[in-house]
Amino acid sequence: MPNGTTLSGGLEIPNRRRPAAPVPGTRSLGLLKLWSLVRENPIAAFPAEAYQAPVARLTKFATGPLIVSDPGAIEQICVTNADNYVRGEFQQRRVRSLLGLGLLTAEGDIWQAGRRIATPAFTPRMLTPWLAATRSAGEGLAEAWSANAPGELVNIFEQFLKVSFDVISNYAFSREFDGSYPAVHRHMSDYFRVQGKVDLPTLLRFPRWVPTIGSVRARPSVGALRRIVMAVLNARAALPSTHRRHDLLDRYIDGDAPTEAGRERFIRDNVLTLLLTGHETTAAALAWTTYLLALFPWAAERVADEIADAGLGNTPGPDDLNRLVFTRRVMDEALRLYPPAPFFSRAAVQEDAICGTRIRPGDEIVISPWVVHRHRRLWEEPDLFAPDRFQSRQRNAIHRGAYIPFGAGPRICIGQTLAIYELLSLLVVIAGRFRFEIPDGARIEPLARITLQPRGGLPLRIHRR
Numbered sequence: 001m002p003n004g005t006t007l008s009g010g011l012e013i014p015n016r017r018r019p020a021a022p023v024p025g026t027r028s029l030g031l032l033k034l035w036s037l038v039r040e041n042p043i044a045a046f047p048a049e050a051y052q053a054p055v056a057r058l059t060k061f062a063t064g065p066l067i068v069s070d071p072g073a074i075e076q077i078c079v080t081n082a083d084n085y086v087r088g089e090f091q092q093r094r095v096r097s098l099l100g101l102g103l104l105t106a107e108g109d110i111w112q113a114g115r116r117i118a119t120p121a122f123t124p125r126m127l128t129p130w131l132a133a134t135r136s137a138g139e140g141l142a143e144a145w146s147a148n149a150p151g152e153l154v155n156i157f158e159q160f161l162k163v164s165f166d167v168i169s170n171y172a173f174s175r176e177f178d179g180s181y182p183a184v185h186r187h188m189s190d191y192f193r194v195q196g197k198v199d200l201p202t203l204l205r206f207p208r209w210v211p212t213i214g215s216v217r218a219r220p221s222v223g224a225l226r227r228i229v230m231a232v233l234n235a236r237a238a239l240p241s242t243h244r245r246h247d248l249l250d251r252y253i254d255g256d257a258p259t260e261a262g263r264e265r266f267i268r269d270n271v272l273t274l275l276l277t278g279h280e281t282t283a284a285a286l287a288w289t290t291y292l293l294a295l296f297p298w299a300a301e302r303v304a305d306e307i308a309d310a311g312l313g314n315t316p317g318p319d320d321l322n323r324l325v326f327t328r329r330v331m332d333e334a335l336r337l338y339p340p341a342p343f344f345s346r347a348a349v350q351e352d353a354i355c356g357t358r359i360r361p362g363d364e365i366v367i368s369p370w371v372v373h374r375h376r377r378l379w380e381e382p383d384l385f386a387p388d389r390f391q392s393r394q395r396n397a398i399h400r401g402a403y404i405p406f407g408a409g410p411r412i413c414i415g416q417t418l419a420i421y422e423l424l425s426l427l428v429v430i431a432g433r434f435r436f437e438i439p440d441g442a443r444i445e446p447l448a449r450i451t452l453q454p455r456g457g458l459p460l461r462i463h464r465r
């Protein structure tokens with residue numbers, strides 16, 4: 001192992017090259033400097049202390065959001081005492097103006113009603129239709145790449161966004177959004193650009209009714225995305241009952257909306273939530289996994305060999321994909337190093353204590369999978385790529401609160417199981433048939449804009465195997 005190391009528990013790190021990540025600052029910053037850093041890229045603003053201490057403050061002020069990274073405390077907030085915490089403003093200010101009463105942003109009865117309607121579409125039983133949708137999107141991508149010149153430079157993040165959009169549009173909405181992709185993509189990019197940043201009112205904890213420049217500038221994209229959803233909704237609701245598709249869209253149209261919510265808003269916001277959360281995160285996960293395979297050819301070769309040796313046939317199902325143990329480890333390690341949801345937040349309802357720190361009602365807590373997954377006390381060589389951390393023996397030793405790419409507790413990602421199999425199924429096509437190369441001089445930078453995106457996309461050279 002020429003460039004590698006073997007760590008204490010026998011964990012092998014075959015190559016000590018550090019995948020792209022900002023180096024945490026040690027200085028204690030003034031508010032304006034901190035704000036400009038947080039605004040630019042929150043993961044670059046988390047202080048070094050956050051990666052070492054169980055809890056740390058984002059600002060020097062005692063009122064600043066508390067960054068909690070202790071796995072026991074994360075379980076306390078998200079699981080055992082979850083009733084005492086609602087979604088925090090750090091998160092809500094980025095997404096509530098767009099997703100309103102949808103699953104990601106709603107609370108209480110409205111959240112419960114939204115989750116009750118959607119849950120049956122996300123059980124492991126639904127993997128078969130989900131994988132069928134995934135395969136057809138993956139084959140489309142492979143066909144396009146096969147027609148490219150060898151070594152052609154392709155912005156793979158852009159293409160993965162389209163692939164994962166096709167999967168959710170096909171599976172949940174019977175392809176009714178397929179034609180809307182260019183408009184959805186354009187308005188989402190506009191929204192992320194103006195509203196995806198953490199702003200000063202969030203840091204200073206202005207009351208939520210105070211409009212921010214970002215929220216005002218985001219209004220046109222919010223209006224456009226809502227109109228796209230309403231057009232599909234109205235067309236479907238007007239169909240005679242014999243033409244119903246029994247997909248997630250019909251589930252919401254036919255489901256019981258909570259009385260306190262406007263029925264139309266409730267359906268619209270949930271459909272938009274699932275359309276957006278269902279593809280942005282998966283595309284990011286796929287892009288970062290592919291980046292790591294390009295950076296570490298030894299892992300790419302092992303993944304390709306495993307896929308070739310598995311004899312998967314044309315329509316691999318969940319049991320077939322479960323045989324790809326090394327591919328799964330690479331994916332899990334990619335989700336550790338580049339969690340697609342890099343932070344989420346909670347606000348306390350009643351008083352609590354977290355690692356000895358008093359939490360008052362309304363106190364804001366930031367939980368950052370980005371920080372937790374790179375925490376010095378929780379991981380050996382946290383910044384390095386070592387898929388064998390997820391070998392079963394090592395995996396069993398990982399605290400539930402130390403590895404949280406999908407969150408935890410009642411508000412855990414509803415799409416977790418489907419997303420994992422979507423990623424594995426697409427990797428069979430992507431990593432099994434193609435090889436990737438990072439072009440000379442490329443600057444890859446993870447950028448937190450609600451999701452963790454590669455700044456400027458991810459242009460890689462693609463070769464057929």
Ligand code: HEM
Pocket residue numbers: 103104105115168273274277278279281282285339340341344345404405406407408410411412413414415416418419
């Ligand atoms: C790799 C892919 C994905 C990752 C890493 C991811 C991550 C997350 C995380 C961390 C949360 C919890 C946020 C919190 O606790 O505040 C969450 C919630 C959620 N995710 Fe995902 N997600 C992924 C894919 C998906 C997919 C495919 C869908 C739907 C098709 C989806 C829909 C949702 C929804 C609706 C919520 C809100 C759940 C609730 O509050 O009840 N996600 N996701």
